[in-house]
Structures are given as structure tokens and as C-alpha cells.
Amino acid sequence: MFDQLSDRLQATLSEVRSRGKLNEGDVDAAMREIRLALLEADVNFKVVKGFTKTLKERCLGSEVLESLDPGQQVVKIVDEELTALMGGAGRDLAFASSGPTVILMAGLQGSGKTTACAKLARHLGESGKDVALAACDVYRPAAVDQLVTVGERAGSHVYEQGTDRDPVEIAAWALDQARADERDVLIVDTAGRLHIDAELMEELARIRKRIRPHDVLLVVDAMTGQDAVGVAESFAETAEFDGVVMSKLDGDARGGAALSVKAVTGKPILFASTGEKLDAFERFHPDRMASRILGMGDVLSLIEKAEKEVDEDQAADLQRKLESDRFTLEDFLQQMRQVRKMGPLSGLIGMLPGMGAMKQLKGADVDEGELDRVEAIILSMTPLERANPAIIKGSRRKRIAAGSGTKVQHVNQLVKQFDQMRKLMRQMVSGKAPDPQQLAQMAGGAPRPKYRRR
């Protein structure tokens, strides 16, 4: 489950509001939560240490101490600091003033270099540049074939000389060819290599020296854990890379490696690779990454997911019902079933910022068992009862409880919470943000599915 840092911080600092002021103990508690969240996100242990230290200093400053909602304020600061750390005045790709711009790609085995080469080729080709590729991975079986195939798809010529030549020579030859053919850009693919493989790292240094690239890019897999720092430091030393391409960002890895690499080497993340198709490639957005690392909820993805499952008409219909307060238990049952279809519930709910608060504050676990129960209760109601829960009293409650194998208090609870939820959803649909306190009152009941049409 994507635990929400903001919710955890709110929970941690919830009593502060009554006390009115934040003391050092509170800040320490908050730092612990942040530390855990960042470690969960695979940010390097030492980077986390340094970061929370800086953060603590800022948090002890007056802007937090006097703030009315310290939890939210802390989150805001963390988000700002992370964004600043990962963004800042990075550099764009450097281009040659004359002759081909040479871009060298490096990284560990399996990081996604070859795919990234083709994507970058396509990306640069879009602005009209004549881009060629050089196949310098002579070790990995069929690596040259792979680059030739994807290069073709990207509309780029691939210079290759098979696998029997020294990669340094192939690179040099490719550059000569690129010059002769008057290419605008030459992207050089290299073999994946371990940063502790002295021989191969030395080979990379030799390639670099030989072709003198304008840009050296390190490709880093978004799911890399603590090891990212060691790798980045070694490559920084030997290959002196200028920027990073984060790959496989379409997964659900939080991507803390991005922060670690930037923090330790100071090199910017230039591009994000977000899928296997060639067009899944874009400039890196530090602010989006910061939110992702913090687990702030990927509402965009949730909406996209929901859009796949819920068709337009259904969604519009739902919105109308919510607005006019005609949303019934029958509708709720349908929505719940659709939400369950979308995937493991906890993961889904975790995607929504603020939803974690419900779980936290009551200490109850939102689980499938509860949903089964809610479903059973609703199914034991008559259509009239589902449409108008207000009529559910006395004997009806007993009957529903008996029919669903639950207790009368569960039925009461559902009806009460449904009512509160309906009010809340009406608020949200009309554009108001839900009050966490109201959410807290509903905690322990079934989760509320939330679809918001853009």
C-alpha cells in the first residue's frame, strides 16, 4: 500500500493543533515519519540522513512553529525541498556548434540503455534532426541486432561492425561515418557494465576519451534501491556523466534512486522513460518526481485507470446523482464492485491523497472482508430500501442483518456512514475539498470510491 506521508504526518502531529505550538520533539517525530517514507521510496540511507537534518533545521524555523496546520506545512516544506533538490538549474543537452553532437549512453546491465537510445533518437528526430546510432555493445548476445531493429523503428541509421571489434574502435569509426554522412546527432550505445568491473569501466573511459561526447547520459532503472549511490558515484568518476535518464518509470517503484543520484553527484535527471514504446520518453519533471517519492498519491494515474473501467456515460450519470443527492445504496454497490474490479483495493485507495487518513485515525484496516460484509448487507436490502435508506428502521434492520449474516449494529453503521458519505461526496463533486475530520468520522467503514472527471 502506498502509505501517504501527508496522512502519517497529520496523524503524528494531530495533537499539536490542540497544543498550538510545535516543539523539537514534534519535529523529531515528523522527521522519523519522513525518514521512513523516503527509505520506503528507496532513497539512499545516507542521503536520507543528510536530507532530514537540513529539513529539521528548516522545520524548527518559525514558518512551521507558527503555522496553523503543522502537518500540512511540514509536507509542503518536504515537497519543496525535494523538488529543489531534484530540479534546480540543471542543464539541457549540449549540442555541437559544428559537426555531429555525440551522446554517449552508459549504465548497468538491464537498465534500459538500448531502448533509451532509440527513444532519444526519436525524440531528437522530432525536431527535425538527423540522428544516427552506434552499436558498441559487443558482449550481450544479439545486442547489435536489437539496436538495429529499434533504430529502424525510430527512423535512425545504425552504424555497426558486428561483435568482433574493440568497442572503442567501433565508436571511433561510427563517428567518422557520422561526420562523413553529415549527421546532426550520433547516439552511442554501450554494453551494460558493473561500476566495480575495472576493465569495463576503463573501456568506457577510453570510449569517452576517443569520441569526446558532448553529453554522457547515465541510464538508471527507477526501481534501483540503495545501490544507486555507489553506481552513480563510480560512473561519475569514470564516465563523468552529465545527466541521467530514469527508465521504467511506468512501473510503481517510487523512484528514490533519482533523488539519491542527484543528491550525491549533483547531476540532473534529464529524461524520463515511461514505457516500452518509443514515444514513451519525456523531459524529466522534478516536481512530479518529488510527489511520487513522497507517495503523495498519483491521482492522475488513478483517473486514467478509472477511465478505462468506467465508461463516460456511467461516470456522467454518477456525477449527476451525486450532485442531486440521488445517489443510492444500489449505486454505491455498483461503484464498489467497479472499484474492486480495478485492482487490489488497498493499493487503489492508497493512490488517493487523503484516503489514508481514514485508516490511520481509527486504526481500522480497510480490507476486503469489510467490503464483503457491506456487499452482503446491501444485497439483503430490497430495491426500495437501497433507493431510500431512510426507511430502514426496526424490523427491516433485523431482517437485513439476519439475511446478510451480520448484526443490526453493522446495518446501522452502514446506513449512517452512507448518509455521511453522500453528503461528503456531494461536497467533493461540487469542488470543495473534504474536511479530514469528516473523513475521520467515517473511518472504519467501507472506503469511498471517488471518480472525478477532468
Add this chain to the structure above:
Amino acid sequence: MSTSWQEIFDLGARRAEAGREPESEERRRGVFRRLRESLSKSRQALVEEVSASLFDRLDEETWERLEEALILADAGAPTTAEVVERLEREVEGGAVSADGEAVRDRLIEILADVASTGRGPIDLSGEPAVLLMVGVNGTGKTTTIGKIAWHLSREFGLSVVMAAADTYRAAAAEQLAEWAERAGADLVRSAPGGDPGAVAFDAVAAARARGADVVIVDTAGRLHTQGDLMDELAKVRRVIAKQMPEAPHETLISIDATTGQNGLRQAKVFAEAVEVDGVVLTKLDGTAKGGIVLAIAAELGIPVKLIGTGEALEDLRPFDPDDFARALLAE
């Protein structure tokens, strides 16, 4: 003693080819030495040596440094907290004496214990035995298949058919073809863009026709977040079962040792789609320790069965929880 090939592969009724003697103790130790070397290419430190200073004095700092070592090994905060707390309790309760050596030994025991959850051999008792390789992109599936085929042939004299069921990735079949040649295995493939299930189906059929011992099915790397691709994988599995009801007999997921906490998520989602029997922990020749497999074993009951330690055919070893635990703490 390190786990042997005989222990990690369950060959069922098959007799290993006559003339192949089981690994002698000598050879195993020599292999372990090579393992240490390949685990730290340019470093002097041997895997067995835990940094002495870590356990000199038992104070608050010790526990912190222990935590740090485990976090840096990608064990994750929850697993680290559990293990360290357990150890602390044992020391405080007197079950473990408060001296460096005893604490170190006990910690290794605990870690090995966690890493042993769900431990069992790779089921190759089927005739033919069908092994399905799955995993996220770039984790080393294809290379591992080459290594497994080579070891099965060399250690046990088994014949292998590889199925190039990655019909998506550019030159994937060519890549596997190269490995088939190196390992002396047969290959079944289709045109690019073909149906992966069909390739697997054909491979099993071919293996039965030829009387081959093992079929290893390569699949395209896929992110566990791609629901439709996970469905496709489930379908491949069903199609294999159509050819042979009990197959695939073993499904292995490759996990890159550099993977952080996402590894747990990967294992979980893949297991939901296709019932994963074990993990191949790859690229352990780097500096990453692969600590996430502790969580995978503890929370999902899925054990590591093999480890990959390089890009050559020989660079594959049966997983040994004890060796792994020691390596986690080594600098």
C-alpha cells in the same frame, strides 16, 4: 555447507547420467571461494568476514550500524526493524550473550532463517519438466535460462528445449538462440509478434516428441503494473497446461539484486498472476546485496532458489541462505 546442485534440483525419477559424481566437499569449497571472488570483482574483502568493528562494543551505536547495514542491503525498514528488535530482545533476555561474536552469529542465523522461508527445490520431476521464467524487464531472464540449461546438461546430462516465448522484444529470439547454442540446447521460436502461448505450447510438444528432459520458457519482460501483460502471462501458463496438465512444474521470477523495495511488489503481483515458486536473484556480482528477498520470503513465502553472479554460463549457483546472510553483512 553450501547448497549443492543436487539439493536445488529435484529430478524426480530420473537418474543423473552415470559418471557424474556429486559435488565433492573440496569442489564446493572451491566454488564458494570463486563465489566470493565473483561477488567482489575488484575488492579484496572476502564475503565471510563481517566487519569486526561492527560488533566490538554492544551499544546503541551498534544497533544503529546494524540497522544501517541492513537498510543499505535493501532489506527495507520493516524487515530491518523486525530482525533487529528480535535480536535485541534475545540479547536483553539473555538468550544470546552480549558479546560481538555471539551477536554476529545469532544475527546471521536469524537472517538465514528468514531467507529460508518456503525453502524447497526446483521441481524438475516432470517428463518433460517445464520451467517458466518471468520477471520485469532487464532482470536477466534470458541469460539465466542459458545458465540453467548449461548446468542441467553439465551436472546431470539432461537435454533442454528452450522456448523463445518473448515475441515482443526486438531480437529476443536471436538472443536466446545464442544462449541455446552456448548451452547445447534446442530452441523453439516463432516469427516476431507471434503468440507467446503458441511458442510455449509448441516447445512442450517438441520436447515430448524428442524425449527431451526439460523445457525452459522465456517470456517477455513486463512491468507488474501492466494489467493486460499480466493477463497475457496467465494465459501463457494456461496454454502450457493444455499441452501438459501439471505444467509448468516450476515458475521462477528473476529479481535484480539492485532492486529496492519495489521487488516485493513485483513478486506479489507476478505471484497473483502465475503462482511463482521461486526467485532467481540476479546480478549479485555487483555491489547490491538483494536484501529485498528477505521480505519476499517472509511476506510471500517465496524462496530464492538460484543466484546469478555474472554474465557467463557458469555464473549461476544454488541459493544458500547461510552464505546469503553472511554476504548481507559483509562490507
